[in-house]
Amino acid sequence: MKSYNDPSKDATGICKNCGKAITPEESVIVNGKLYCRECAAQTSHEKRLYRSRKDRILFGVCGGIANYLSIDPTIVRVVWVILLFVPHLFFVMVVIYIVLGIIMPLEPLT
């Protein structure tokens, strides 16, 4: 089996995402699975929790959570608003939102 990127080299593994044959130098292990460098960069980028730049009303926290979970940002906002009306939870949810707004990094420009 030859490397997809460099046919002069022997591949030792297969990328779990794109299926390309890869050499040990091209291999990256993410969460115990083997990926090529490009796929590892993509998966680690997608799985970071960022505040959203495009789906934002206040700080983009709900948009960022929705992005992370691959769901509609409106669903996250509706759930958040419902939780605000649960007795005793209003203050907690407001504090969590502000804390997340401060500690979550803003989505990098691509």
Ligand SMILES: [Zn+2]
């Ligand atoms: Zn790959």
